[in-house]
Amino acid sequence: MSDFSFDKEFQGEAILEYGDSDFIILKAGAFVRCAVTNDPIQLDQLRYWNVxxxxAYKDVLVAKQRWIELNSEPGK
Structure with missing residues (x-):
């Protein structure tokens, strides 16, 4: 965990804008929540998201699961 997470300014949940290869911090915080599991993800550990x-997704398996949900045809 990075030292910045201990700074009072960076505690709590962050709000991000996700881009193709990076993200912009709209509201400072130490973590975001996984859209599928609701688990907290420390910003320095965030690797997977959908623009x-x-x-945000906590890991590659959750990201793949969500991609399948979003891209599968109904009824299949």
Whole structure:
């Protein structure tokens, strides 16, 4: 965990805008929540997100699961 997470300015949940290869911090915080599991993800550990849905994912397996949900045809 980075030292910045101990600074009072960076405690609590952050609000981010997700881009193609990075993100912009709109509200400072130490973590965001996984859109699927609701688990906290420390900003220095955030690796997976969806730009179109503006969602963060805790790991590659959750990101893949969500991609399948968003891209599968109904009824299949």
């Amino acid at each position: 179109d849905e503006q969602e």
